[in-house]
Structures are given as structure tokens and as C-alpha cells.
Amino acid sequence: MAEPQQELDQAQQAHQTLQEVSDALDSGRFVHVRRQLQDMEPEDIAHLLEASPRKSRDVLWQLTDPEDYGEILDELNEDVKDALVSQMPPEKLVEATEGMDTDDLAYVLRSLPDDVSKEILGQMDIADRHRVETALAYPEDTAGGIMNTDVTTIRGDVELDVVLRYLRMKGELPDVTDALYVIDEDSRLIGHLSLTTLITTQPDIQVCDVMDDADEAIPVDASDSDVASLFERRDWVSAPVVDENQHLVGRITIDDVVDIIREDAEHSMMSLAGMDDDEDTFAPVFQSTKRRSVWLGANVLAALAAASVSNMFEATLEQMAAIAVLMTIVPSMGGVAGNQTVALVIRGLALGHIGDSNKKELLLKEAAIGFLNGLVWACIIGGIVVVWKDDWLLGGIISAAMLTNLIVAGIAGVTIPIFLKKMNIDPALAGGMALTTITDVIGLSVFLGLATIFI
Amino acid sequence: MAEPQQELDQAQQAHQTLQEVSDALDSGRFVHVRRQLQDMEPEDIAHLLEASPRKSRDVLWQLTDPEDYGEILDELNEDVKDALVSQMPPEKLVEATEGMDTDDLAYVLRSLPDDVSKEILGQMDIADRHRVETALAYPEDTAGGIMNTDVTTIRGDVELDVVLRYLRMKGELPDVTDALYVIDEDSRLIGHLSLTTLITTQPDIQVCDVMDDADEAIPVDASDSDVASLFERRDWVSAPVVDENQHLVGRITIDDVVDIIREDAEHSMMSLAGMDDDEDTFAPVFQSTKRRSVWLGANVLAALAAASVSNMFEATLEQMAAIAVLMTIVPSMGGVAGNQTVALVIRGLALGHIGDSNKKELLLKEAAIGFLNGLVWACIIGGIVVVWKDDWLLGGIISAAMLTNLIVAGIAGVTIPIFLKKMNIDPALAGGMALTTITDVIGLSVFLGLATIFI
Known part of the structure; x- marks a missing residue:
């Protein structure tokens, strides 16, 4: 019983943490703050940074484990992220961006000066760099700009048992995977196999006999608002993205769509009052x-x-x-x-x-x-x-x-x-x-x- | 290539449909409209209804297949739903609500007059009625009010292979299932097994060795806004709901959370202008x-x-x-x-x-x-x-x-x-x-x- 309570208190009482941290900062107990930050999830540190006045924010960023930088940057409001990134030396940034998802990394790179983002791309291995460059090639507010390229594909003419053995060999699947994409010999998307179908169907049945059709695929140039409204109406968790030749190029997941939905809705409120919706609550x-x-x-x-x-x-x-x-x-x-x-x-x-x-x-x-x-x-x-x-x-x-x-x-x-x-x-x-x-x-x-x- | 294009056009050009339907209504081609409605998804019909002036809306509702009523009602804006429901005779409502999810049904029942909702409950079989009554017992804006009771539970001391055989026997899983919940002999939640772990792990391993801890569980009395902010920060797809004794009582899925996020954000915009966020665009x-x-x-x-x-x-x-x-x-x-x-x-x-x-x-x-x-x-x-x-x-x-x-x-x-x-x-x-x-x-x-x- 203690644990779920603790979990929710974290949401409700983020301000208690904030108060503690800011007290500790004021009294110079930096080691204490560093230890507290180590116990926090990256998304909670992002929230703490957004809720902190600028001076404390800079100190907090210094005290944060650089290994978490990538994940934290990904969660931050645009203005806050820009301010923090602009103060970081490029080599620290390269380090911070290691291990980020391609869509998130592309998102961060877009807001960096060209020479810095080139340096970061230069330090990546070729396969990763190619992926990120693919993502960067699409405008930010299109399906291509928000998609992830970590898709798991299978063939339609195999039995489910083979798929299961293949997945066990792979050992892991990308976050928020609820379906595997079925492609033909030309890498064209022909359907998708949901994980629930995979595990509730007899293993000797062929993929193409139980897969869903490919008519849910999102064109890579669809606008992000259209994507969000499709997700919202269809109750999707993830959806494949295809180019004009029906080739699978990536997938979009609900967590990124939720951000778009919130941003679109906030945009109306802030704009009506004449405010930029990227505005940091504690902007200079x-x-x-x-x-x-x-x-x-x-x-x-x-x-x-x-x-x-x-x-x-x-x-x-x-x-x-x-x-x-x-x-x-x-x-x-x-x-x-x-x-x-x-x-x-x-x-x-x-x-x-x-x-x-x-x-x-x-x-x-x-x-x-x-x-x-x-x-x-x-x-x-x-x-x-x-x-x-x-x-x-x-x-x-x-x-x-x-x-x-x-x-x-x-x-x-x-x-x-x-x-x-x-x-x-x-x-x-x-x-x-x-x-x-x-x-x-x-x-x-x-x-x-x-x-x-x-x- | 034709199919995804068609899918997205549906979102972008909902107005073409609307125009066609309203032309057809004007010229009295009701059979044509009925056929068009039969080809549409319930969520698209809901959108069409919301975008229709009141007179056409009532005609459209008459022309819709009553079998889709439940799913459509679930997708509608509160004011639009209330207006349509208030015109339906109770026996039609009973028919319409068959096959709805418990959380969605509870949501619809809340807005009905007491005698009508009692009649609907009276027509349900005992197990279903019990589930809906459980959901109705929690306030609408709490985790209990938005949760679904269709949870799939397993025991921790079995091998994954046994779980897979159990699921194949079951034959299907509820929508948006990304994890199975692990309970002890007293039905207390002790952890969850994600589907991705289930299918990427060797089948001879025990559930309790690969499951995640139960610390993500949401207390049944948590507010819906807190639930939404947890989902948003943790990038969850679904999460278990527990009572004060850590008994599993239901689960919340991202599709319901997305609605809360949009409603909360819209609420600020509409309220600042002095408007009710439930207001139907074509209200009387x-x-x-x-x-x-x-x-x-x-x-x-x-x-x-x-x-x-x-x-x-x-x-x-x-x-x-x-x-x-x-x-x-x-x-x-x-x-x-x-x-x-x-x-x-x-x-x-x-x-x-x-x-x-x-x-x-x-x-x-x-x-x-x-x-x-x-x-x-x-x-x-x-x-x-x-x-x-x-x-x-x-x-x-x-x-x-x-x-x-x-x-x-x-x-x-x-x-x-x-x-x-x-x-x-x-x-x-x-x-x-x-x-x-x-x-x-x-x-x-x-x-x-x-x-x-x-x-």
C-alpha cells in the first residue's frame, strides 16, 4: 500500500520536492540535492527544472547526472530546453544525446546551431546518424518529423511460432510496441500483427492469416494535427508511417501524440491572450x-x-x-x-x-x-x-x-x-x-x- | 498507396462527407445517407454528429444503425450526447448500451435520469451489472470513475509458457492491453508483466522473475487530473488501479486519459472566455x-x-x-x-x-x-x-x-x-x-x- 501512495504523492506534491530542493540550494547543501536528483526519474527532474526560477535551474542542471541529460531534454518545454542547451559545451551535448530515441534526438538537434548539431552527428555511428538524418529530412510538424525509426518488421508467410522464436532471440522490443509490422519482399507495408493477436492465437497459424490490413498507415507528409486527431478518434497506441510507395519508414507512438494534443490545446488558450505557447513560466x-x-x-x-x-x-x-x-x-x-x-x-x-x-x-x-x-x-x-x-x-x-x-x-x-x-x-x-x-x-x-x- | 491516403483524407476532408450528407439530407435521399453511415466508423459518425446543425443531427441519428449507438455515444461531447439520449425511449437505450465497455457505460448512465439508468441496469446480466455498479460507485473525476474493470490477471509462480497457453485458450484480450497483472492469493496486486517481456523472454522462466513491481498502481481515489499527469510524464499506455488494501480493482487506458488531457486544456481556453467546455457548437x-x-x-x-x-x-x-x-x-x-x-x-x-x-x-x-x-x-x-x-x-x-x-x-x-x-x-x-x-x-x-x- 505504501508504494502506490508514494507514486501519486510525487505528482501531487511535486512542490514539496521543489521546496526541499530550493531550501537545500539556498543553504548550499549541494551534495544533498545531487543525491535527491539521483533518486528521481528524468521526467520528474524535467518538471522540477520547469518549475524552478532560472538561477536555481542552472544550479540544478549542474548537479544532475549528465547520463540523464538526454531523457530530461526530451521532456522539457522548448524555451527551457533552448536556454539550457545554449549553455552547454558541444562535447557535453554529444555525451548527453547518446542513447536518445531518434525522433527525440532529431527534435533536440533542430533547435541547436548548425555547427553544434553537425558535431553531434559526426560523433555518432553511421547507422544511427543515418536514422537521425532521415528524421531531420522531414518537416518538424509532419508525421515524418514526429515518427520513430525503430520499427520491428516480420514477414507474412511465416508461422506465429517462428515470430515468437525470433522475438525471444532479439530479447527486447522498442518502448510502446503494440504491433509488429508485416512487409513484403520490397519492404512495402502489407499489414500489422498486434501483440495481443500474437499471444492469443495458436502458434501454427501463419502471420498473414491473422494480421490486420495496412489501411491504418499514416503518409509521411501528413500534418501532426491530423495525426493527433486520427490517434484520438481511433484510440491507437501506435501506427506505422509509410512513404508514397507504401514503404514502411517509421512509426508514431501515443506518447508523442499526447504531447501534440496538449500543445495544440494550450496553443489556443495562450494565443488568445497574446502569448507564445513555448513561453517558459520563468523566462528572462x-x-x-x-x-x-x-x-x-x-x-x-x-x-x-x-x-x-x-x-x-x-x-x-x-x-x-x-x-x-x-x-x-x-x-x-x-x-x-x-x-x-x-x-x-x-x-x-x-x-x-x-x-x-x-x-x-x-x-x-x-x-x-x-x-x-x-x-x-x-x-x-x-x-x-x-x-x-x-x-x-x-x-x-x-x-x-x-x-x-x-x-x-x-x-x-x-x-x-x-x-x-x-x-x-x-x-x-x-x-x-x-x-x-x-x-x-x-x-x-x-x-x-x-x-x-x-x- | 490508395488506402492510407483514403484514411487520412477522412480526417482532413470530414467536411466533404458532411457536405455530401447534408446535401443528401436536403434532397431527401435518406437511403443514400443510411448506406453512407453504414460504411463509417462509430468515431467518425460521432464527429459528423458534432459537426452537424441540430436538425440534420436528429435525422442522422435516426438513420444510424442502432447497433452502433453505444460506441457513438461514448465518443460524443457531453452536451450533444445528453440531447440525443434525452430523446431516446428507455428500451432503445437499453439496446444501445449493450456491449459497451463498463467505464463508458457508467459514463453514459451518469448523465441519464435515475429511472432510465435503473431500467438499463435491470436488463443487464448480473456479472455485468455488478461491474457497472462498481464503476458508478466512484466519483466521475477520480481514477475509479474512469477505470475499466476488464483486467486480465495471472499468478506469479507459473512459467511464461503456461501464461501463453492460458491466453491462447482465452482467445482474446481487452482493447489496449499492454500488460497482464500479477496478483497473489488474496487478489492483491504484486506486479505486472508487459506483453513485450512475455514474448521476448524464454518460455521456461517464471512470471515473478521478469515482472515489474506494483509501484505504478494508481489509488482508486486519485483525481483524474493527477492520473493524466502521471500518464503523460511516465509515457504509460495503461496502468492498474488498486483500492486501499492494494486489491486490483481495474485499469486505466491511455485512450481515456487522452480525453481528459484534451478536456483539461480546452477547459482553460473556454473558461477564460466565459464559456462552458461542454458547450455544443450547435447548441440550442x-x-x-x-x-x-x-x-x-x-x-x-x-x-x-x-x-x-x-x-x-x-x-x-x-x-x-x-x-x-x-x-x-x-x-x-x-x-x-x-x-x-x-x-x-x-x-x-x-x-x-x-x-x-x-x-x-x-x-x-x-x-x-x-x-x-x-x-x-x-x-x-x-x-x-x-x-x-x-x-x-x-x-x-x-x-x-x-x-x-x-x-x-x-x-x-x-x-x-x-x-x-x-x-x-x-x-x-x-x-x-x-x-x-x-x-x-x-x-x-x-x-x-x-x-x-x-x-
Whole structure:
């Protein structure tokens, strides 16, 4: 009973470790920390590094056993990895990358300066180097970029007993192997034999009689998001990757797909707030300032656009300060309502739920929701204004502006992300800002325009 | 070559199917649609249903083979599932749920009215009913709630050859089986034998000599997020679940964990925008209006708080309309900068990177970024205002307000989510709104306050 408890406490109480380690670092008990690190799994050390402020992180990295470097680097967030790798001398890096999986090594090499990665490749034996170079030849965000080349292949015309004897001779199988791939004499993939079939079937049966067809193979140039959605829908654990001639070139395993799924989902959240999803929680101040500044710059333009609208109505504002007091309410409600729609549409686009066949229905639905919520809040806000400012006209004007702006917000919330996607601009990155600009400008124009006409 | 292409096209061009199906529905070619549905995998039908407007969805459901209902229901988004299930008569539901996995069936039963789920349970044979009732006894968001009870167990004191003969007799293994669980005479979990070990080891060796220890077992009351983070870090495909006496009660497989990972990540994005992550893209208008209204109501309070601040400075606003024109810029920049920090902190909290040991560093870092970006944008906006309004004093005032508000945004962006989490309020749900209220109120107060004092 003690052991599983301990296992889970490690996840829940990673912060206790973190606290202990940082206390030990503060008091200079480096030997103690080194011993603690030796008892930890590489993935837990990666987590500890990500959760550590930069100064402690560098000390921790020094105290970590270099033999674990490869596995730890593989688990780290991109920005954290880059920072650590950039400080390591090339010969240490060569040492660290020994024994990494080809896909993981290719992933690390991509982020290194060319001369360093060449040096590392130069130190590898020819077979390994060839494998890594094959992986590097494919773009990072394709099936080829995330696949592993350690496939176990068998022939279709042998009995299962022969396969079992072959595997016992081999003595081990790559991690996350749930199937063996069946190829013909030209190395073309013709099917796969799952391990469960292998062990539940009589040994005198031929492979080709119990194997599954090769129609699950992933083309090497498929995008990583498509691969992730296939894995998710088909509940796969691993899948073979083939080139255009149906030659088996590698396989993709669920552990790498899980990373893609999490990154894709995080990307939407971080992008909507104008953040890079690779951003390290403890990134250096100047680096973060520079990155975030770009987004703030875009917002300055949006804010100035809104200010220019109010500027056109300066005379009205001068006449009646109550209008200035109330003018922020309509844009604010429009922005919030519109961003609800934007979030729904961005998720729908990411999941592949929205396309030409149903975007009209979606638009009508969101416009209707905007109309209904517009009615509700027009009445409430209008009522508040009538009571607060004792001015029926002003209450009517703000109600009309609210209703208009919430309908606009619903329509813009659907059309902006779909339009951006069509223009090949990331809707998560630009959608929220574009929406807010429109609801600000329309909200202010309608409210101040009506006020100018009627007051 | 044709086959894998076809497979991937299915993912990329789900919309072509959708378009075809909706065309066929429009022209009343129901037989054609029924035939198309028969050729599709249950998970693809689920995707099609989610991507269909409500009217077509109901027709599609009628045209689907009831034998696939169970598997399809299991793949559907919660809101879509609830809507379809609520229309089905209980006897159809009983039929539909035949042959579902226990964990999936328990998941569906939870969302049904009590009398319907009792009727379904009553129709099952005793062994199955007992299994489902066991699963239902655990809360939905715990290991017990997501586990499957179809475990394959073996004893430790037998030779691998005996295990292989036993498995061949059994003839099949549950989906996503990558290990057999080894139990002692009291059904206590003592270890697991991976299939890869089973097939690469000589058959005359005993199970207990090659099995892995039981320290990977998950306590049945562990939270689903902890389970997901363990799977993600350890690259597991499946893991055993034990009760407090170390008795094996079930196992969790990666396909269910992938759903949790996606839902958790989506939850942050949707919540930040004030949306429920179960929301169906094509939800009924009234249901969506009501749900979103709550969030808009919260924003009304925030907008009124900001308006009350400007109201206190009505005299100043009356005196100089330029102040009203410019007063939206400072809150807008503060809101955007603060929400960048909020997104970073919410992700950090979700990943377990932020705790007592490092929150001070994080606060200092974000305050420093706020200070630096505040300086940059204070100069730029101040400059623009000086040129635009030809007023040095006004430029100075907006600069000072901008700098203050961006520092406040950095500090509030860190403290609000951490505080909410401590209060057991979901930081993703309330964090952005609370932050915006603070940056609006502070931004307006400082800008209008300084203007009142100096102009």
C-alpha cells in the first residue's frame, strides 16, 4: 500500500520536492540535492527544472547526472530546453544525446546551431546518424518529423511460432510496441500483427492469416494535427508511417501524440491572450518583455482606433459628461460577448467541426444569441441608466447601442476566425484582438452617434 | 498507396462527407445517407454528429444503425450526447448500451435520469451489472470513475509458457492491453508483466522473475487530473488501479486519459472566455443564451464599476472632452497586459509549475516585465498624445497612468489566479474577469485622478 501512495504523492506534491530542493540550494547543501536528483526519474527532474526560477535551474542542471541529460531534454518545454542547451559545451551535448530515441534526438538537434548539431552527428555511428538524418529530412510538424525509426518488421508467410522464436532471440522490443509490422519482399507495408493477436492465437497459424490490413498507415507528409486527431478518434497506441510507395519508414507512438494534443490545446488558450505557447513560466525578463510588447503594440492600434472614434464626437462629450461616463459599457459588453463566440468557433475549427456546409447555421445561431442577450442586457442596462442618471433618452440610447453591438459581436465572432483561417492566419492569435477592435469601434460609434443625433 | 491516403483524407476532408450528407439530407435521399453511415466508423459518425446543425443531427441519428449507438455515444461531447439520449425511449437505450465497455457505460448512465439508468441496469446480466455498479460507485473525476474493470490477471509462480497457453485458450484480450497483472492469493496486486517481456523472454522462466513491481498502481481515489499527469510524464499506455488494501480493482487506458488531457486544456481556453467546455457548437439558442448570460452579467458589474469610477470625475470630464477621448486607452492596455500574465499563470498552475516556493520570483518577474513594458508604452502613448492633442501635461499624465497600470496588471495577473486557486475557485473561470475589473478601475482612477489634480 505504501508504494502506490508514494507514486501519486510525487505528482501531487511535486512542490514539496521543489521546496526541499530550493531550501537545500539556498543553504548550499549541494551534495544533498545531487543525491535527491539521483533518486528521481528524468521526467520528474524535467518538471522540477520547469518549475524552478532560472538561477536555481542552472544550479540544478549542474548537479544532475549528465547520463540523464538526454531523457530530461526530451521532456522539457522548448524555451527551457533552448536556454539550457545554449549553455552547454558541444562535447557535453554529444555525451548527453547518446542513447536518445531518434525522433527525440532529431527534435533536440533542430533547435541547436548548425555547427553544434553537425558535431553531434559526426560523433555518432553511421547507422544511427543515418536514422537521425532521415528524421531531420522531414518537416518538424509532419508525421515524418514526429515518427520513430525503430520499427520491428516480420514477414507474412511465416508461422506465429517462428515470430515468437525470433522475438525471444532479439530479447527486447522498442518502448510502446503494440504491433509488429508485416512487409513484403520490397519492404512495402502489407499489414500489422498486434501483440495481443500474437499471444492469443495458436502458434501454427501463419502471420498473414491473422494480421490486420495496412489501411491504418499514416503518409509521411501528413500534418501532426491530423495525426493527433486520427490517434484520438481511433484510440491507437501506435501506427506505422509509410512513404508514397507504401514503404514502411517509421512509426508514431501515443506518447508523442499526447504531447501534440496538449500543445495544440494550450496553443489556443495562450494565443488568445497574446502569448507564445513555448513561453517558459520563468523566462528572462527582457525576453518576455520583448515578446509581449508586440501584442501590446497591436492593442495600442486597437485602443487608438477606439479613441479616434470618441474623438469624432468630442463636441457631444463636451456637452454632457454623463455620456463619457457611460461610453465604456457598450464596448465592454460587446467585447465579452464576442469573445465567447470566438472561443467557441476557434475550438470548433480546431476540432474540424466547422466548414462550408454548416457555417451559415452557426452564424444565424450566434446572431440569434446576440439578439436575445442584447435584448436582455439592453433592458437591464437601460433601466440602470434611467434610474442612475434620471434620463429616459440616455437610457434608450444605451439600450439601442447595446442591442446593436451584441448582434455585431455574434456575427463578427463567427466570421472573423473563419475569415482568418481562410487567409491562413492563426485565428487563435489574431481573432480576439480583431473582434475587440470591431466591437469597440462599433459600440462607441453607435452609442456616441445616437447621443449626438438625439441629445 | 490508395488506402492510407483514403484514411487520412477522412480526417482532413470530414467536411466533404458532411457536405455530401447534408446535401443528401436536403434532397431527401435518406437511403443514400443510411448506406453512407453504414460504411463509417462509430468515431467518425460521432464527429459528423458534432459537426452537424441540430436538425440534420436528429435525422442522422435516426438513420444510424442502432447497433452502433453505444460506441457513438461514448465518443460524443457531453452536451450533444445528453440531447440525443434525452430523446431516446428507455428500451432503445437499453439496446444501445449493450456491449459497451463498463467505464463508458457508467459514463453514459451518469448523465441519464435515475429511472432510465435503473431500467438499463435491470436488463443487464448480473456479472455485468455488478461491474457497472462498481464503476458508478466512484466519483466521475477520480481514477475509479474512469477505470475499466476488464483486467486480465495471472499468478506469479507459473512459467511464461503456461501464461501463453492460458491466453491462447482465452482467445482474446481487452482493447489496449499492454500488460497482464500479477496478483497473489488474496487478489492483491504484486506486479505486472508487459506483453513485450512475455514474448521476448524464454518460455521456461517464471512470471515473478521478469515482472515489474506494483509501484505504478494508481489509488482508486486519485483525481483524474493527477492520473493524466502521471500518464503523460511516465509515457504509460495503461496502468492498474488498486483500492486501499492494494486489491486490483481495474485499469486505466491511455485512450481515456487522452480525453481528459484534451478536456483539461480546452477547459482553460473556454473558461477564460466565459464559456462552458461542454458547450455544443450547435447548441440550442435559448440554452446558450441563458448560459452565456451569467458571464455577461458578471461583466455588467465590472463595467458599472468602471463607469462609477469615471462618474466620480464627472467634473473633470465636463471640463475637457479630450480626457474622455483618451481615458479608454490606459484600461485597455492594462487589461491586455494583465491577461497575458493570467494566461501564463493559469497554465503554470495547471501544469503544477507554480507553488509556494516560487511564487515570489514569479511575482517579481511579472512586475518587472510590467515596469519595462510600462516604460516603453508610456513613452510611445505619451508621445502620440503630445503630438495629437498638443498638450505636454496630458501626455505626461497618460504616461504616468500607463506605467502604473501595467505594473498593477503584472502583479494582479500573478496574485489573482493564485488567490482564486487557494479559495478553491477555478482561476480560469474567474481570473480574466477579475483582472480586467482591477486594471479598468485602477487605470481609470489614476488617469482621471491625475487629470483632476493637474488640469
